[in-house]
Amino acid sequence: MDQLLIALDVPTGGEALRLADLLRGAVGGFKIGKRLFTAEGPVIVRTLAAKGDRVFLDLKFHDIPNTVSQAVAAATSLGAWMINVHASGGLRMMQAAAEAGRATALAEGRPAPLLIAVTVLTSLNASALAEVGITSSVLDQVTRLAQLTQRAGLDGVVASPHETSVVRALCGPGFSIVTPGIRGGAAAAAKDDQERTMSAGEAVQAGASYVVVGRPIIGAPDPREAAERIGSEIRSAISR
Ligand code: C5P
Numbered sequence: 001m002d003q004l005l006i007a008l009d010v011p012t013g014g015e016a017l018r019l020a021d022l023l024r025g026a027v028g029g030f031k032i033g034k035r036l037f038t039a040e041g042p043v044i045v046r047t048l049a050a051k052g053d054r055v056f057l058d059l060k061f062h063d064i065p066n067t068v069s070q071a072v073a074a075a076t077s078l079g080a081w082m083i084n085v086h087a088s089g090g091l092r093m094m095q096a097a098a099e100a101g102r103a104t105a106l107a108e109g110r111p112a113p114l115l116i117a118v119t120v121l122t123s124l125n126a127s128a129l130a131e132v133g134i135t136s137s138v139l140d141q142v143t144r145l146a147q148l149t150q151r152a153g154l155d156g157v158v159a160s161p162h163e164t165s166v167v168r169a170l171c172g173p174g175f176s177i178v179t180p181g182i183r184g185g186a187a188a189a190a191k192d193d194q195e196r197t198m199s200a201g202e203a204v205q206a207g208a209s210y211v212v213v214g215r216p217i218i219g220a221p222d223p224r225e226a227a228e229r230i231g232s233e234i235r236s237a238i239s240r
Pocket of ligand 1: 007009033121122123158160180181182192194212213214215216
């Protein structure tokens with residue numbers, strides 16, 4: 001199921017590779033975040049990419065345009081399929097990132113990576129935004145940054161289940177929306193620390209291009225069976 005991305009939130013490369021071997025063919029790609037990347041380094045990205053896996057390198061780059069563009073170029077050379085940055089890094093930073101991804105891919109004869117922006121972290125509410133000087137509502141800030149992302153020529157954004165349909169309506173059908181926070185439906189595990197959740201089927205119906213699922217799959221007694229169940233839920237949501 002191409003639209004189902006698995007968060008490999010495990011501490012070691014060995015565990016990540018074991019899960020990837022188990023899930024390959026049933027899922028659309030693997031997300032590698034700061035913990036695994038910091039512990040194990042780029043070899044995990046290279047290894048999965050060499051096996052033909054789509055790797056979403058979730059390092060949320062946020063720095064001056066020159067530094068972010070160099071980081072995106074390096075991630076592209078590793079073989080990452082999807083890379084993300086913080087939209088709050090600004091228009092110039094995002095434009096530099098998009099240009100670096102495309103230019104590196106072209107120079108190396110690879111497909112250009114999908115470049116995705118994080119708008120507002122779901123851990124931030126209106127009062128946390130106010131503390132850093134942003135007085136608009138969370139949703140206003142999300143929509144402002146999603147539009148800025150689109151203007152910068154990026155491929156899409158990460159959006160919570162709560163925001164997915166608003167961003168889809170605003171940014172149109174060609175824009176990629178990556179939605180984590182998947183619970184319920186076929187992912188009927190514990191809610192863990194996720195608050196605003198949707199099932200995978202609901203997220204796709206709300207406009208998600210990809211859903212990111214971690215614990216309901218990697219923590220399941222039979223991860224492959226759990227992935228297949230969530231995959232069929234997505235398939236039936238698409239055909240509805
Ligand atoms: O285990 P779970 O399904 O909650 O994992 C979701 C993944 O998506 C985790 O890697 C988490 O860090 C990430 N994520 C999220 N909410 C966001 C952005 C990313 O849960 N807003």
